Amino acid sequence: ETGVTQTPRHLVMGMTNKKSLKCEQHLGHNAMYWYKQSAKKPLELMFVYNFKEQTENNSVPSRFSPECPNSSHLFLHLHTLQPEDSALYLCASSQDPRGGQPQHFGDGTRLSIL
Amino acid sequence: DQQVKQNSPSLSVQEGRISILNCDYTNSMFDYFLWYKKYPAEGPTFLISISSIKDKNEDGRFTVFLNKSAKHLSLHIVPSQPGDSAVYFCAALTIGTASKLTFGTGTRLQVTL
Numbered sequence: 001e002t003g004v005t006q007t008p009r010h011l012v013m014g015m016t017n018k019k020s021l022k023c024e025q026h027l028g029h030n031a032m033y034w035y036k037q038s039a040k041k042p043l044e045l046m047f048v049y050n051f052k053e054q055t056e057n058n059s060v061p062s063r064f065s066p067e068c069p070n071s072s073h074l075f076l077h078l079h080t081l082q083p084e085d086s087a088l089y090l091c092a093s094s095q096d097p098r099g100g101q102p103q104h105f106g107d108g109t110r111l112s113i114l
Numbered sequence: 115d116q117q118v119k120q121n122s123p124s125l126s127v128q129e130g131r132i133s134i135l136n137c138d139y140t141n142s143m144f145d146y147f148l149w150y151k152k153y154p155a156e157g158p159t160f161l162i163s164i165s166s167i168k169d170k171n172e173d174g175r176f177t178v179f180l181n182k183s184a185k186h187l188s189l190h191i192v193p194s195q196p197g198d199s200a201v202y203f204c205a206a207l208t209i210g211t212a213s214k215l216t217f218g219t220g221t222r223l224q225v226t227l
Contacts, residue, residue: 004157031213042116043158043203043217056214090157092215100146100165100209105157 006106023091120218133191137204144206
């Protein structure tokens with residue numbers, strides 16, 4: 001059983017909809033991450049939160065809006081998405097963002113934009 | 115421009131034999147290298163890592179070798195088992211204010227009976 005839980009597992013939405021992806025980690029970690037995996041491309045880092053503060057925005061369009069209310073929860077708010085945003089969105093956490101500990105991933109949300 | 119490359123999209127190995135998965139990188143500033151394993155409909159699972167100051171790390175059936183001069187690392191699985199069939203991702207870690215992972219595109223390993 002993964003220590004990082006993502007909901008929903010699947011999401012289909014229209015381009016004008018607003019939805020949110022949720023991630024919760026039960027590992028006591030201090031850093032949380034959002035990644036995007038498109039078909040035939042490597043995982044791409046989107047956002048990094050370190051002790052609830054955003055420390056990295058990897059040139060992500062503003063239609064993706066992250067929120068980290070505490071070290072255990074991370075959201076990705078979606079608004080006016082494009083068909084090319086269809087992908088697998090993965091959340092991860094790590095114990096100490098400044099160290100070499102591995103990141104632990106959730107099972108992802110498969111997002112389809114109609 | 116991909117900084118971490120896995121040039122073999124797939125690999126088929128017979129059960130009991132050695133599986134060797136390869137990875138090349140371009141940035142000599144990476145601090146750690148990691149291997150993740152991914153089954154369908156699941157997130158990547160951490161397998162093994164190696165510090166950039168080491169050249170070998172072993173954990174049971176899994177060994178990772180790092181050749182810094184060649185900017186190359188490999189994952190050896192001995193003996194290979196059918197349950198090892200999955201997609202294996204090589205990743206490079208940069209530490210600092212927040213650790214950042216850079217992933218390769220993955221190699222699909224099929225272990226046959």
